[in-house]
Amino acid sequence: MTRIVQIVPFIGPGTGVAGVAWHLEQELRALGATVEQFTFDSARRRRMVPWPRNTILARIRGGWRMIWFSMVGTRRAKRFLAERPDAISICHNNVVAGDVYVNHGVLLASMRARGRSPWRIYRNPVHLFIYLRDRIRYRGHAHRVAVCLSEGDADDLRATYGPIGPRIEVIPNGVDLDRFRPPTAKERTSARAEFGLGGDERVGVFVGHEFSRKGLSFAIRGLATAPSTLLMVIGGNDDIIAESHAEAIEHGVGDRVLFLGPRANLPDLLAACDYFVFPSAYEANALVVLEALAAGLPVIATPVGFAPEIVRDGVNGYLVERDPEAVGERMEELATIDDEAFAALSRGARASAEPYGWREVARRYLALAEQLLAERSTAPADRATG
Structure with missing residues (x-):
């Protein structure tokens, strides 16, 4: 039975990264995999109290949370994964650890597409932090595979960061075909x-x-x-x-x-x-x-x-x-x-x-996990955890 750890700040039904990870978890389990979570709450060892959205304080707190999870969360995630040497890890955001990193977007590509100047991008310390963090992520060997959600996403990744360390695989997001269907x-x-x-x-x-x-x-x-x-x-x-x-x-x-x-x-x-x-x-x-x-x-x-x-x-x-x-x-x-x-x-x-139902998308992630397990069995011991 394949064992998978998903690393994601938050997970739950709905939209965005949290919803993607939630759907994958449900379908991977349905396909027979064992799935665990490492979240922001796991790293802090207590539950985060939600704040009202769309307030200045909420945005400040969100920036702090992202930086904390990127730095402290990375160290704690590595310890978590070291205790599970038989698992394949899928990271969705912030943490710079895990066999697979799912690229849910390239900040600088998004800003360039909206005509933002380089100065406007880099004068924001949060944007600068994200660029430097992800340059380490993509130019190094923190991950074995970078999953992009479209061919265009893969092109944006290469255009922004140059030669990419992990190999790139394209696996689109899925859709709940029962919830989203033509109405009667x-x-x-x-x-x-x-x-x-x-x-x-x-x-x-x-x-x-x-x-x-x-x-x-x-x-x-x-x-x-x-x-x-x-x-x-x-x-x-x-x-x-x-x-x-x-x-x-x-x-x-x-x-x-x-x-x-x-x-x-x-x-x-x-x-x-x-x-x-x-x-x-x-x-x-x-x-x-x-x-x-x-x-x-x-x-x-x-x-x-x-x-x-x-x-x-x-x-x-x-x-x-x-x-x-x-x-x-x-x-x-x-x-x-x-x-x-x-x-x-x-x-x-x-x-x-x-x-593109979530079950079929989960099959592609499961096949990737099984391939990485097979590769790990022949890899040097110091590369086993990605």
Whole structure:
């Protein structure tokens, strides 16, 4: 039986890194592996009390936590792993230890994609710390394998850090195919009734908390050339929602944008919508793209992250430039095509997501772990723990 340790600051159902690690844990166990966790709470040996999000103190505390887990957590994780010499370790964030490191994004690549100058990047001491920490991670031999979530993610990694010490494997994130699925006619009618929508309106949906990086402005301004569609916006906080609402009013489309704020019931909300729009500047993978496709929503996305590897023009959506007119033209196209053509796109969306269920993704991680175990058995003793 394969024994796996996942190293991750926090783990639990939901979104982000914590959700990815949680899904992998469930599926790896279902495949017969033994799975343990090493988390921030494990390293501190007590539970972290949650603070309110989106406050200055919470951001300061988050920066301290990241640095602490990167430094002290690394030492304690190495001791934890030394006590489990038969385990393969999968590290998801911060700690510089483990056989496998899953790269959930490259900070400097993200900032460059948004046009940030080098000075703006390096003047932030937290950003500088992350760059130096990850230069050690990627240029050295702290890990045996670096898993990237897309081919584009692997390219960004090489462009940022140069020659990479660990070998690179590409394993995309997965999607919960039972939770995210095309709605029944009854579910769709019920979901749309909550917002006063009938059966004829075509509704696009944007999901994300970072409106700027993920390109909400391009979708809002695109509505000017997409008069036949509405836009639902999920995520954000009070400040950026207010800014985006003001932008919608400025461009004369304020009455066609509905801001819902953060919501937990994403599948129910997707059931009320017709297509997904995501003009992001940078993504390592963009799990939400897979979730939308699994829910049967054609996707309009920029060619970043996993999108260019799964979105096919006219089959399950469209790839577009990060330009309001280009985004708007595709939004209008999806709002006005006939029902039969739209149904074909919806079927194509679901079909394209089905190979990426979490069970299949977990199989790829398990196969990698078994390969590393086999390699370890013939490696020198001082390399056995990575």
